[in-house]
Amino acid sequence: MNKVGVTTGAFIGSFIPIPVLGTVVGAAVGMVIGTGLSIGYDWIESGQAAKDIGKFTKGVSKTVNNLKNEAGKIFVGFGKSLGGAFG
The missing domain is CATH 1.10.287 (Helix Hairpins)
Known part of the structure; x- marks a missing residue:
């Protein structure tokens, strides 16, 4: 206690x-x-705090990179469809 x-x-x-x-x-x-x-x-x-925080930041970084990649795919597809409309 x-x-x-x-x-x-x-x-x-x-x-x-x-x-x-x-x-x-x-x-x-x-x-x-x-x-x-x-x-x-x-x-x-x-020392467990440092390990846990490191794992958390790696997970956040991975998630942000995945979102960035997916957003890039969406904008590439959108750009291609606009190109076809004006081409």
């Missing part, structure tokens, strides 16, 4: 003017945020 997130959340939640409830809700929110940050840190620190 993420003690820093829980403690910080409980402290901030204690400012909510509903006795005990604010502290409990703050602790729960702090735990969720702290756990998420911990998972994110581990993902980055392990």
